[in-house]
Amino acid sequence: MIRALGWVLRRDLLLAFRRRGDVVNALVFFVIVVSLFPLGVGPEASQLRNMAPGVLWVAALLACMLSLARLFAPDHQDGTLEQMLLAGEPLVVLVAGKVISHWLMSGLPLVLMAPLLGLQFDLPADALGVLCVSLLLGTPVLSLIGAVGAALTLGVRGSGVLVALLVLPLYVPVLIFGAGSVGAVAAGTGAEAHLLLLGGFLALAVVLAPWACAAALRIAME
Amino acid sequence: MIRALGWVLRRDLLLAFRRRGDVVNALVFFVIVVSLFPLGVGPEASQLRNMAPGVLWVAALLACMLSLARLFAPDHQDGTLEQMLLAGEPLVVLVAGKVISHWLMSGLPLVLMAPLLGLQFDLPADALGVLCVSLLLGTPVLSLIGAVGAALTLGVRGSGVLVALLVLPLYVPVLIFGAGSVGAVAAGTGAEAHLLLLGGFLALAVVLAPWACAAALRIAME
Amino acid sequence: MNWGSWQNFLAMGGYGLYVWGSYAVTLVVLIAEIVALIARRRGVIERLAKYYAARRRNHETEA
Amino acid sequence: MGMSKTGRFSWYYFSSPQSFYPLAGVLQPWFAGLAVALCAVGLYISFFVAPTDATQGDAYRIIFIHVPAAWMSMFLYLVMGFWSGVGLVLNTRLSSMVATALAPTGALFTFIALWTGALWGKPTWGTWWVWDARLTSELILLFLYIGFMALQAAIDDQRRADKAGAVLALVGVINIPIIYFSVKWWSTLHQGASVSMTSAPTMAKTMLLGMLIMALGFWMYSIAATLARVRCVILERERHTDWVAAEIGGQS
Amino acid sequence: MLEARQLECTRGERRLFSDLSFKLSRGQLLRVAGANGSGKTSLLRIMCGLLAPSAGELRWRGKPIRAEREEYSRNLVFIGHLNALKDDLTALENLQVAAALAGMSAEPGRMLAALERFGVAHCAKLPAKVLSQGQRRRVALARLELSAAVPLWILDEPFSALDVAAVMELEGLLAAHLATDGMVVLTTHQEVQVVAHAIVRVDLDLHTAALLAA
Amino acid sequence: MLEARQLECTRGERRLFSDLSFKLSRGQLLRVAGANGSGKTSLLRIMCGLLAPSAGELRWRGKPIRAEREEYSRNLVFIGHLNALKDDLTALENLQVAAALAGMSAEPGRMLAALERFGVAHCAKLPAKVLSQGQRRRVALARLELSAAVPLWILDEPFSALDVAAVMELEGLLAAHLATDGMVVLTTHQEVQVVAHAIVRVDLDLHTAALLAA
Ligand code: HEM
Ligand SMILES: Nc1ncnc2c1ncn2[C@@H]1O[C@H](COP(=O)(O)OP(=O)(O)OP(=O)(O)O)[C@@H](O)[C@H]1O
Ligand SMILES: Nc1ncnc2c1ncn2[C@@H]1O[C@H](COP(=O)(O)OP(=O)(O)OP(=O)(O)O)[C@@H](O)[C@H]1O
Ligand SMILES: [Mg+2]
Numbered sequence A, B: 001m002i003r004a005l006g007w008v009l010r011r012d013l014l015l016a017f018r019r020r021g022d023v024v025n026a027l028v029f030f031v032i033v034v035s036l037f038p039l040g041v042g043p044e045a046s047q048l049r050n051m052a053p054g055v056l057w058v059a060a061l062l063a064c065m066l067s068l069a070r071l072f073a074p075d076h077q078d079g080t081l082e083q084m085l086l087a088g089e090p091l092v093v094l095v096a097g098k099v100i101s102h103w104l105m106s107g108l109p110l111v112l113m114a115p116l117l118g119l120q121f122d123l124p125a126d127a128l129g130v131l132c133v134s135l136l137l138g139t140p141v142l143s144l145i146g147a148v149g150a151a152l153t154l155g156v157r158g159s160g161v162l163v164a165l166l167v168l169p170l171y172v173p174v175l176i177f178g179a180g181s182v183g184a185v186a187a188g189t190g191a192e193a194h195l196l197l198l199g200g201f202l203a204l205a206v207v208l209a210p211w212a213c214a215a216a217l218r219i220a221m222e
Numbered sequence C: 001m002n003w004g005s006w007q008n009f010l011a012m013g014g015y016g017l018y019v020w021g022s023y024a025v026t027l028v029v030l031i032a033e034i035v036a037l038i039a040r041r042r043g044v045i046e047r048l049a050k051y052y053a054a055r056r057r058n059h060e061t062e063a
Numbered sequence D: 001m002g003m004s005k006t007g008r009f010s011w012y013y014f015s016s017p018q019s020f021y022p023l024a025g026v027l028q029p030w031f032a033g034l035a036v037a038l039c040a041v042g043l044y045i046s047f048f049v050a051p052t053d054a055t056q057g058d059a060y061r062i063i064f065i066h067v068p069a070a071w072m073s074m075f076l077y078l079v080m081g082f083w084s085g086v087g088l089v090l091n092t093r094l095s096s097m098v099a100t101a102l103a104p105t106g107a108l109f110t111f112i113a114l115w116t117g118a119l120w121g122k123p124t125w126g127t128w129w130v131w132d133a134r135l136t137s138e139l140i141l142l143f144l145y146i147g148f149m150a151l152q153a154a155i156d157d158q159r160r161a162d163k164a165g166a167v168l169a170l171v172g173v174i175n176i177p178i179i180y181f182s183v184k185w186w187s188t189l190h191q192g193a194s195v196s197m198t199s200a201p202t203m204a205k206t207m208l209l210g211m212l213i214m215a216l217g218f219w220m221y222s223i224a225a226t227l228a229r230v231r232c233v234i235l236e237r238e239r240h241t242d243w244v245a246a247e248i249g250g251q252s
Numbered sequence E, F: 001m002l003e004a005r006q007l008e009c010t011r012g013e014r015r016l017f018s019d020l021s022f023k024l025s026r027g028q029l030l031r032v033a034g035a036n037g038s039g040k041t042s043l044l045r046i047m048c049g050l051l052a053p054s055a056g057e058l059r060w061r062g063k064p065i066r067a068e069r070e071e072y073s074r075n076l077v078f079i080g081h082l083n084a085l086k087d088d089l090t091a092l093e094n095l096q097v098a099a100a101l102a103g104m105s106a107e108p109g110r111m112l113a114a115l116e117r118f119g120v121a122h123c124a125k126l127p128a129k130v131l132s133q134g135q136r137r138r139v140a141l142a143r144l145e146l147s148a149a150v151p152l153w154i155l156d157e158p159f160s161a162l163d164v165a166a167v168m169e170l171e172g173l174l175a176a177h178l179a180t181d182g183m184v185v186l187t188t189h190q191e192v193q194v195v196a197h198a199i200v201r202v203d204l205d206l207h208t209a210a211l212l213a214a
């Protein structure tokens, strides 16, 4: 089981490495979105600083959401997903492998990049720390919830929007608490409460999402 | 020639209609991005008003950029692109058809939707007007330039980021003048100069981009 | 030009960090390019020499 | 060398990689030498001849690399666009190779212009970076160079890489006038053009002289670096030909 | 071993076949025949458990396949229309991943031997996207060479895109599998020359005809 | 009419074939043979002008095909491995678009007749994605029925996925095209039974072999 998980992970990471683009994709998108804002909004430092947590979190959320399209669809198209369903391993395990690789490729780079971008917006050091922690707790939730949405809409007409519509209502709480935590530090009130809640979301998602996702995949393949 | 252009257009619009999702996609994305910001940034009216042109334009730019991935890639995958190259019609014409349909499906809806979203941000009426005009002039440029980028990266390793990397530098002037025009109205200075420049970009892009795009497609199919 | 002393020269009227930061990075970058070019040429020649040697061996075994 | 069979000098002769390779090898050291000499003179002028500026103090001495680097960054892009276009239209391999070889050096000078500009901005404007038109467009130029190199690196097929790069370079050329005129169009922090063909220079003679000599030095450096890189590119791409085999492997 | 009981399949508005029953035992080959669009691929997908029949059921060793899905999956190899190759992975890597997911060792030596058997060892290091149609098919089929121990092979048009040499190779492999008590289910429009202890033939055209008449 | 002069094709590091010359006149069928990966598809793409040969040239009516690309394109139909069908359009719409882009009338009656000929008229209103593999191929081939006036047909594995009835139908169509002075270029691993004024055969395996020996 662990071996199968390992191979799924390994394959997806290898693929990602081959199509380096796609990994960097989420990251570049994140950087671009964040850097375009000053160009559009104008260069006032204080305004940029106020916007920063919101901009960074929205960008992270979008980056994650957009990479969902490539989570199962290519496997579906080239027949690999069929083979995964027939692999003789519990599907949940394989799904977990795919979600982990998705997070490693789309979530983790954002977490690592965020402080640098925060600097551009002149965020203070403690806010940067909380930003990182909140992203570290929040992005896996985005990947997990997103995987369920991606599985549900697999091969469905207009899946692009559908996935957005399905997934966003669930993303919004993460966004609010994530951006809120950074805002709270900046405002001087502690961020613990926000971060605890994010942690709770994460625990819940880890327990439930893979099962939901596996079930959704079976349904989609019928 | 016009007939061929008409058929390409007709086909793409029909397809878009069938996969309604994909059309609404750009629009929904646009709306989502724009609406997420108040959630992330917080509800101060004056700050939101200042951000508005930038946010709207950045969102339009991203929406357009993301839909580029589906401009030629599906045609490439299923062999339709080959057939277009062999159609016996000048490729530029067919490319023009595709770009027009891309704009109709990703640019035009944004133009129509923008005033509504602008209202959300409390933009004054004259700024809304200029916003629409600037988007009307600017989004076709985005589609045209984007088509060149999409053609250049067709089937290339990691084309997702590459297209962003190639296209964004060329998008930035459009963004600056587009957002700038709205800002200029808000600031009381006229927006004519900005809009004129956008018009100039459009004229240039209309004349040059289809040729560049056709050349890039021929190169990509070798 | 009269800088008086090394100290003065290095201080650049209080702008030493900026001026020397610029010149130093420029120098480093240009030297890095030169080194990279030399390394690239060596690498190419080495790789090609191996390639031709292998090709020659193949020819000989075939013949 | 350089003579066709009829004895006349021929450009076509040198448009083949095989005959250009040795020519580049001969020219390269000369340009390198010129670059060193010019830069040495330029540096002497910039530190020991040019006087301290009345308003900016000695911080202005960054100008002697900032402006030449900024010029080269734009100029090299134009040259790259030119050779790309020639390669695309005339289908000459050598032109494409030259374009490929120019990109890294161009990107380098763009980076230097950005870096020195940032270091100059801190003492004069009080900030490393502003989203000003010229700064932004210079940054865009860097992205264009990187995009060109990334596109070529991402395409395995050499011919396709050349042609696709060429189309991109030509499309990107449009950015150059935007950078150049950006200061006129937006009125921003950055200095307007103070060297121009039409009006008399507004800066001190020695300053201008230093800057021009440094610019010449950078120019020569770019030529030398490009020639060296072209030689590598030629070897890599022509490895299947007999002449490269003879050149490297001793025999074919 | 494998038994179908009154299977029925409906796609969209069309009933493709109904009342389809058959049995397959060790060493037997089941050839599913029928015109284009008669439902061969659909039947094979039902047999894999990828598609639910609209009526009837399939039993493996007496138990419905839906009951012990993973257990059943371990007993079969399915090679469909699609080659299940990742364009950006090399032929070797593709095979390794497939083997590993099927619970087999992914040792490169064995993989290369399997590719060799199908004459694509020289492409082992090439990304799948540059391979020719036939080479891709060969790489997909190389999985069979590794799956001698898996009893049930379900193959949808395995011969398509193959040249004569590869067709013979595959026929040999199938015969060997049948000889060692394996089972093969396949569809093909070409004639099969495989020696089997018995060849069961299901002709879907007849089943559709029966239905239309009824 | 169509003449190849010393064509050579190199993909990646491999030279697929070289020094390939042949001529094709009216009423003749050119069959490109060769093992998997020998370069048949590449040759066909070169003949369409989709791929540039690494050496040599192709002439159509005496002029290099690169010179008058669009003119040449109007004189050929190419049906490749890929069916060029849009999954979300119906069979009928797909055929209409193909016809319109080829400069023919896209009148539904004619389209339906063409689909009928290939036995897929009953699927005309179904989106291409629900069609079976063979039905998709049939829809793609229906273009040929509309292209009787186009002199040069270039077909890559046209028989793949077709059942026996469809193969016969296609063979009949090819024979008719050849009889009316058309030209057909095809690759196939199956044997062709088409009556032609002459069958030219190019075997790429021989060309590769020749090259390795040199
Ligand atoms: C990252 C920041 C900067 C960038 C990207 C940048 C870029 C450029 C470029 C592209 C040029 C050449 C354009 C032309 O010749 O018309 C240039 C020239 C120049 N820059 Fe900058 N610059 C930056 C910062 C600065 C700063 C901080 C100063 C001084 C306060 C400065 C002063 C100048 C001057 C004096 C010229 C020469 C203009 C002329 O005479 O034509 N730059 N810069
Ligand atoms: N980048 C590359 N590097 C090495 N080999 C390549 C590359 N691209 C293509 N090839 C090889 O070129 C050949 C392409 O063959 P092509 O598709 O023309 O074959 P084919 O004769 O149509 O085969 P099939 O019968 O399988 O359809 C393959 O052998 C493939 O491995
Ligand atoms: N939604 C639908 N509505 C109507 N018919 C459908 C629908 N989905 C599938 N079909 C039909 O179901 C059949 C599926 O056939 P399947 O792919 O199993 O055929 P096959 O026997 O494998 O054919 P081939 O020999 O061409 O591969 C087709 O005839 C197709 O038209
Ligand atoms: Mg089938």
Ligand SMILES: [Mg+2]
Pocket: E132, E133, E134, F040, F041, F042, F156
């Ligand atoms: Mg082929």
